[in-house]
Amino acid sequence: MSAKLPMLTGYRVLDVGQFVAGPTCTRIMAELGAEVIKLELAPFGDRGRASGDKPRDPRVKNSSQSTYFFQHNHSKKSLALDIKQQRGRDLVRSLIPKIDVLVENFAPGAIARMGLGYDELKAINPRLIMCSISLAGQSGPLSQKPGFDYMGAAYSGITSTIGEADRGPAQIATAIGDSSTGVTAAMAVGFALLHRERTGEGQYIECSLLDTYFHMHEVNVPKSSLRGASFAPRRMGSLHPDAVPRGYFAARAKISSRSW
Numbered sequence: 001m002s003a004k005l006p007m008l009t010g011y012r013v014l015d016v017g018q019f020v021a022g023p024t025c026t027r028i029m030a031e032l033g034a035e036v037i038k039l040e041l042a043p044f045g046d047r048g049r050a051s052g053d054k055p056r057d058p059r060v061k062n063s064s065q066s067t068y069f070f071q072h073n074h075s076k077k078s079l080a081l082d083i084k085q086q087r088g089r090d091l092v093r094s095l096i097p098k099i100d101v102l103v104e105n106f107a108p109g110a111i112a113r114m115g116l117g118y119d120e121l122k123a124i125n126p127r128l129i130m131c132s133i134s135l136a137g138q139s140g141p142l143s144q145k146p147g148f149d150y151m152g153a154a155y156s157g158i159t160s161t162i163g164e165a166d167r168g169p170a171q172i173a174t175a176i177g178d179s180s181t182g183v184t185a186a187m188a189v190g191f192a193l194l195h196r197e198r199t200g201e202g203q204y205i206e207c208s209l210l211d212t213y214f215h216m217h218e219v220n221v222p223k224s225s226l227r228g229a230s231f232a233p234r235r236m237g238s239l240h241p242d243a244v245p246r247g248y249f250a251a252r253a254k255i256s257s258r259s260w
Contacts, residue, residue, distance in 0.1 A: 005033060006031075006032050006033025007032050007033060008029055008032040008033040008034035009033035009034070010033075011029070011033075011034040011035070011100045011101065011193065012034065012035045012036075012037070012098060012099050012100050012101075013026055013029050013030075013034050013035065013036045013037065013099070013100065013101045013102070013103065014037050014039060014092075014095060014096075014099045014101070014102045014103070015036050015037065015038040015039060015076060015103055016039045016083075016102065016103065016104040016105075016106070016111070017038075017103055017104060017105045017133070018040075018041075018046045018047055018048065018105065019046075019047060019048055019072075019105070019148075019178070020048075020072055020149070020175050020178035020179060020182065021105050021133045021177075021178040021179075021181045021182045021185070021207075021209065022103050022104060022105035022133050022182065022185075023038075023046070023048070023072040023073050023182070024072055024178065024179050024181075024182025024183065024185075024186075025103050025131065025133065025182040025183075025185035025186045025189065025207075026038070026076065026103050026186075027072055027073065027074065027075065027076070027182075028182070028183065028186040029101070029186055029189065030074075030075035030076050031075060034100075034101075035077070036075065036076040036077065037076070037077045037078075037079055037095070038073055038076040038077065038078045038079065039079050039080075039081055039083070039092070040078060040079065040080045040081075041080070041081070041082065041083065042080040042081055042082040042088075043080070043082075045064060045078075045080055046069060046073065048066065048068045048069040048072060048073070049064045049065070049066055049068075049069045050066070051066060051068035051069070052066040052067035052068025052069065052070075052071075053066060053067045053068075054066050083114055083116070084114065089114055089115055089116060092116060093116075093121075093124060096121050096124045096125045096128060097124060097125050099125065099128060100127070100128070100129065100193070101128075101129045101130070101131070101189055101192075101193070102121065102128060102129070102130045102131070103130075103131045103133070103185065103189070104130075104131075104132055104133070105132070105133035105134065106132075107134070107144075107146045108132070108134050108137070108138045108139075108143050108144065109138070109144075111132075118130045118132075118204040122202065122204075125202070126201075126202055127196060127200065127201070127202045128202045129189060129192045129193060129196065129202050129203060129204075129205065130202075130203075130204050130205065131185050131188065131189050131192075131204075131205040131206075131207060132204070132205070132206055132207070133181060133182075133185055133207045133208070133209075134206070134207075134208050134209075135147035135148070135151060135152055135155075135208060135209050135210060136152070136155065136208050136209070136210040137206055137208045137210070137211070138206050142155065142210065147209070148178070148209075149175045149176070149177040149178045149209060150171055150177075151209075152177045152181075152208070152209030152210050152212070152213045153171070153172075153176075153177055153209075153213050155210050155213075156210055156213035156214045156216075156217075157214075157217070157220065157233065158213045158216060158217070159171065160232075160233055160235070161220070161233045161234075161235060162235065163235045163237070164235060164237045165234065165235050165236055165237065167235075169235065177209045177212055177213050178209065180212050180213075180216070181207055181208070181209050181211075181212040184207055184211075184212050185205070185207040188205045188207060189205065192205060219241075219242060220233050
C-alpha cells in the first residue's frame with residue numbers, strides 16, 4: 001500500500017508567534033505536512049532561543065539553538081525580519097498572496113498597529129486565515145492586559161483548585177495553558193481551512209488562554225451556576241472533590257511470582 005501524504009501537504013503557514021502558544025499551533029501544522037515559515041523578530045529572534053539548554057559542543061558554542069526553541073519550532077523554516085521597519089512590513093505583505101494561514105501571538109492590537117492586521121491583509125488575500133492568540137482575547141475588559149500561562153490559569157479560577165487544602169494555591173510546572181491553547185488554535189485553523197474549501201472564504205480566528213483554561217473546568221462551572229456565590233472550588237491536593245476513592249495513596253506493592 002502506498003504511503004499517504006500528510007494531511008496539510010500543500011498549505012503554507014506564516015508563523016509570527018513566539019514562546020509557546022503560537023509556535024505550538026504552527027508546529028502541529030508542520031507535523032501534519034504544512035510548509036511553515038517562522039518569522040522571527042530581528043536581531044534576536046524568538047525569545048525561546050534564550051531558554052532551555054544550549055549545545056555543549058565547542059564548535060557550535062555561539063549557536064542560537066536551544067532545547068526550548070527546538071521543541072516548539074522543529075520542522076519549520078525560519079526568516080528574521082524587523083517588522084517595526086517599513087521595509088520589513090513590505091516584505092511580509094509580499095508574502096501574503098502565497099500564504100494560506102497566518103498565526104500570531106503578540107499583545108492584542110500590536111500587529112494591527114504595524115499595519116499587518118486582518119483587515120489590511122485580507123485586502124491582499126481574501127482567502128487568508130489569520131489566527132490571533134492572546135491572554136484574554138482581542139476585546140473586552142481583560143484584553144489589554146499582557147499575560148502568560150499562569151495568569152490565564154489564575155483569571156479562569158483554575159489556580160485556586162490546585163494545591164493542598166491547608167496551603168495557598170500552587171502552580172503546575174508545565175505550560176499546560178499555552179500548549180493547550182496552541183492545540184485549540186490548530187484545531188480552529190483546521191476547521192477554517194475546511195470551511196474555506198467549501199466556500200472559498202478566509203476568516204479571522206481568536207484564541208485565548210483564558211478561554212482554554214475555563215474550558216478545563218470539569219464540574220465547577222455548572223456548580224457555580226447552581227449555587228451562586230456560596231460555591232467556591234476547594235483545594236484537595238491529589239484527591240478528587242467528587243470521585244472517591246481517587247487520588248494518590250500509600251500502599252504496599254504485592255509482587256506475584258506467577259509468569260504471564
